[in-house]
Amino acid sequence: MQSSLRKAVSPTFEIVFAGAFSAGKSMLINALLERELLYSAEGHATGTEWYIFYAEAEQEKVILTFLSEVEIREQAVALCQKLGLTAPSNINDNEMVGLLRQAGAAIIQKEGGESKSERAKQAKALILLLEGFEANRDRIHSLNNATYSMEQFNFSNLKEAAGYARRGSNSAVLKRIDYYCNHPLLADGNVIIDTPGIDAPVQKDAELTYRKIEHPDTSAVVCVLKPASAGDMTKEETELIEKMRSNSGIRDRVFYVFNRIDETWYNTQLRQRLDDLILAQFRDTTRVYKTSGLLGFYGSQIKHTNGRDRFGLDSVFAESVKSLNGVEETPQFVNKLNRYCANSGKLSPGTFRISVNSFETPNQNYVRILAEQGTNLITQLIQDSGIEEFRSATTRYLTEEKRPQLFASLADDLQPVCINLRNNYLRGCLKS
Ligand SMILES: Nc1nc2c(ncn2[C@@H]2O[C@H](COP(=O)(O)OP(=O)(O)OP(=O)(O)O)[C@@H](O)[C@H]2O)c(=O)[nH]1
Numbered sequence: 001m002q003s004s005l006r007k008a009v010s011p012t013f014e015i016v017f018a019g020a021f022s023a024g025k026s027m028l029i030n031a032l033l034e035r036e037l038l039y040s041a042e043g044h045a046t047g048t049e050w051y052i053f054y055a056e057a058e059q060e061k062v063i064l065t066f067l068s069e070v071e072i073r074e075q076a077v078a079l080c081q082k083l084g085l086t087a088p089s090n091i092n093d094n095e096m097v098g099l100l101r102q103a104g105a106a107i108i109q110k111e112g113g114e115s116k117s118e119r120a121k122q123a124k125a126l127i128l129l130l131e132g133f134e135a136n137r138d139r140i141h142s143l144n145n146a147t148y149s150m151e152q153f154n155f156s157n158l159k160e161a162a163g164y165a166r167r168g169s170n171s172a173v174l175k176r177i178d179y180y181c182n183h184p185l186l187a188d189g190n191v192i193i194d195t196p197g198i199d200a201p202v203q204k205d206a207e208l209t210y211r212k213i214e215h216p217d218t219s220a221v222v223c224v225l226k227p228a229s230a231g232d233m234t235k236e237e238t239e240l241i242e243k244m245r246s247n248s249g250i251r252d253r254v255f256y257v258f259n260r261i262d263e264t265w266y267n268t269q270l271r272q273r274l275d276d277l278i279l280a281q282f283r284d285t286t287r288v289y290k291t292s293g294l295l296g297f298y299g300s301q302i303k304h305t306n307g308r309d310r311f312g313l314d315s316v317f318a319e320s321v322k323s324l325n326g327v328e329e330t331p332q333f334v335n336k337l338n339r340y341c342a343n344s345g346k347l348s349p350g351t352f353r354i355s356v357n358s359f360e361t362p363n364q365n366y367v368r369i370l371a372e373q374g375t376n377l378i379t380q381l382i383q384d385s386g387i388e389e390f391r392s393a394t395t396r397y398l399t400e401e402k403r404p405q406l407f408a409s410l411a412d413d414l415q416p417v418c419i420n421l422r423n424n425y426l427r428g429c430l431k432s
């Protein structure tokens, strides 16, 4: 009873984001929270679990938790066994570790590249683990999981922490990362969890994600899918979906998100294939969403810009327009917005009269279009990104379905006690 009471009074709702690598999980979370919190990039980007909790504005922080030396050695031994290499008796022995790294590199070369085969992926994982251990040697404790605050790392904001912990050797030795961040979506106990792709090069990543999905504390699973840009589901995506469907405890808490939906706007075939797929395989669920995390996220960022900072070119995108030879670079989003205006078919010509001119540079087009169209265009873009619809659906689910369930289970737990009390009291009355 005490535990149900605790849950009802101060609940936590864990929302786990899972899916194939590069589906856009991290970007989708950035879009939901309207901030660049997580590291998002082409290729495998996320290498560890990220928890995002609520914090008051002045109390934002990051906590990094490292694996212990024992855990790292266990992982190294397991990888060596799979690879048929002699397991290290001591990972502090530089000579032994050096030889292992060479052996790993030789395997990758023989396999023809880092992600060419399961064996090459394992060899890469071993190298990253050993490198990560060496680079973070003084931070790692032998038996316990050492934790560090962002001050101890001299990070001045959450984004810098994300850069340090992005996939690579550092992420190989990190157990998890906790962000405390100020956003209304996180208030009332909602916790967002980002995971590495299920087809990530490191097997333990995928296992971690599966365990998290199955965990009874998980309130919702957001399954981020790639077919909007890939045409079909991958083997790993199909497996993930089948696993979730066969488990009645999980089935009812899954949201299916087809991300990168913008790519279907320019490709009839992709659009058709996605519609067919949804019709054939997702007919029995109402929780299917189509989003563009990328457009939703940048839309939320340029909402706060204006002509004075060239709609973000001098602020949000200042780093990406910089170039060495004096000619400005074009940020990825600028091309996406121009294309959206020219070819997406999303903007009614009656409301939006837009020309994308070949005699202007992409950046010039971008600034002129936004100056001409004002905030209406940004509002429309955010709407077409599907982010707000998805955000309100998840919030509704948590407040209208999950929260009442907590009170229902508290009532269930209270019921037998109350009945016993009542009977006891009645018996007492009868006796007297
Ligand atoms: N066109 C388009 N690109 C997107 C979208 N969302 C993300 N991307 C791009 O896809 C790439 C991968 O995005 P991430 O957010 O890192 O994907 P992820 O699922 O977190 O990937 P891992 O962490 O590696 O598993 C990045 O280059 C993004 O810019 C989208 O909605 N549309």
Ligand SMILES: [Mg+2]
Pocket (backbone or CB within 6 Å): 025, 026, 027, 039, 040, 045, 046, 194, 195, 196
């Ligand atoms: Mg990611």
